[in-house]
Amino acid sequence: xxxxxxxxxxxVYFDRRATRKQGRRVAREQAVPxxxxxxxxRAARKAGLEAEKQEKxxxxxxxxxxxxxxxxxxxxxxxxxxxxxxxxLAKSRES
Numbered sequence: 001x002x003x004x005x006x007x008x009x010x011x012v013y014f015d016r017r018a019t020r021k022q023g024r025r026v027a028r029e030q031a032v033p034x035x036x037x038x039x040x041x042r043a044a045r046k047a048g049l050e051a052e053k054q055e056k057x058x059x060x061x062x063x064x065x066x067x068x069x070x071x072x073x074x075x076x077x078x079x080x081x082x083x084x085x086x087x088x089l090a091k092s093r094e095s
Contacts, residue, residue: 007078009044009051009070010059011035014086023061026086032093037068043088049074049081 012023016031024031032039037053044051050073057069072081 046088047084
């Protein structure tokens with residue numbers, strides 16, 4: 001196993017309007033409506049993660065929407081990353 005792993009974060013993971021079946025990965029209370037890729041990137045960086053944005057990528061369940069994705073390199077688990085990003089994303093929407 002590699003020391004650092006690269007994970008993909010899709011904006012739909014944090015979308016309050018999406019169901020779990022549609023791809024949401026956090027609780028509805030932690031999610032925000034219609035998150036943009038730039039917001040997810042900023043939240044990942046605020047969480048202390050090394051992240052980069054890839055334009056024009058489409059979530060497989062929403063192949064017609066090319067909203068982009070975020071690539072994160074870390075040794076943490078993907079679940080921990082998703083929850084940390086969701087927390088920072090919600091805080092940024094509050095301000």
